[in-house]
Amino acid sequence: MLSSDILTNFRGRSSQIKVYPLVFNEINYLFKNDDEALDHYINYGGLPEVYLNQTIEEKKYLTNQFEEIYLKDIKERYNIQKEITILETLLKFVSLAIGSFTNPTKLQNRFKSEMKTDISSNTIANYLSYFENSFILSHIEKYDVKGNKHFSSINKYYFTDIGLRNACINYRQIESNHIIENIIYNELVKRNYSVYVGSVEYQTNSENKRTTKQLEVDFVIQKASKKYYIQFAMNVYTKQKKEQEINSLLRIKDNFKKILIVYDDIEPRYDENGILYIGLKQFLLDENIIDI
Incomplete structure (x- = not known):
């Protein structure tokens, strides 16, 4: 039915x-x-x-x-x-x-x-x-x-x-x-979150021409007063790949938590920008890990 x-x-x-x-x-x-x-x-x-x-x-x-x-x-x-x-x-x-x-x-x-x-x-x-x-x-x-x-x-x-x-x-x-x-x-x-796809606008200047561009955040999630920005990447093995995956997160200037989920098993950690890195299976097995 x-x-x-x-x-x-x-x-x-x-x-x-x-x-x-x-x-x-x-x-x-x-x-x-x-x-x-x-x-x-x-x-x-x-x-x-x-x-x-x-x-x-x-x-x-x-x-x-x-x-x-x-x-x-x-x-x-x-x-x-x-x-x-x-x-x-x-x-x-x-x-x-x-x-x-x-x-x-x-x-x-x-x-x-x-x-x-x-x-x-x-x-x-x-x-x-x-x-x-x-x-x-x-x-x-x-x-x-x-x-x-x-x-x-x-x-x-x-x-x-x-x-x-x-x-x-x-x-x-x-x-x-x-x-x-x-x-x-x-x-x-x-897990009862409201889920959206995030869009982050930013400006670039090239040859005296100002252009508006957009970056995507895979998931913007909310529950009560909590909000999180989440990206997923299969890997961030290179500096270029890492910068690409976190670019949208870095352009968000509020104080809500930014998270990058990667496919590999890793030790959960925060980088110098305050972004939390966690492994996919860790995320799937522990619903509280995004709050560490």
Whole structure:
């Protein structure tokens, strides 16, 4: 039953409680070590049956869940018959662009250029809302850090379960960087943070010409009076790579905590700029580590 159905059918007689797929610290103990657990989680996500049934074929199970449960529910609920291929293609487009800004107009143009198909941006917006109502996708808005403004005209979309995302594209593109960004997002949501994508404007002067540029912060998160700025990087092995990853954080002049999560296991530390460096698995296993 979709979220809208719950509210309609049980109005006044129930409250809505969101139940999320399992996060990393709920499954890692089932494996020999955390590296093996993370590799499995990146591929197959956190649907409980993947871990409860030891004889299950993960790819087959997740593909079946995606096609026979999630997509079928959407098709039946919204009576989609003629545009099934468009619905499925749209979700694949989003699957291949997790961690990237998009909106219905951009997706409309992609249908025109790649599929030679005309589909209205309103229809695409409706389909995206269907995916969110069915708990396949979740979106986050762009947030102007310096101006303290939210923009709803362009969003990033993430999958509520990364295993379903991989099943959607038949496990063809398992790009760790974007998948881990999705996993971090899901972890933050389950920890009850409000999550946004940060945008940091700055000025440059070249040849007596002033130009406004923007840098991105992967996640701006808030809970009550606490706010954090979080970047993720696969590595910061070189000085150039490190400077690239923390550039946006350095341009934020308030006193809220800035954090860089790296894929490797490292000793948590603060650098000379007050930025906290922590390893990915440390972050996933300890929800209090960002407050050390």
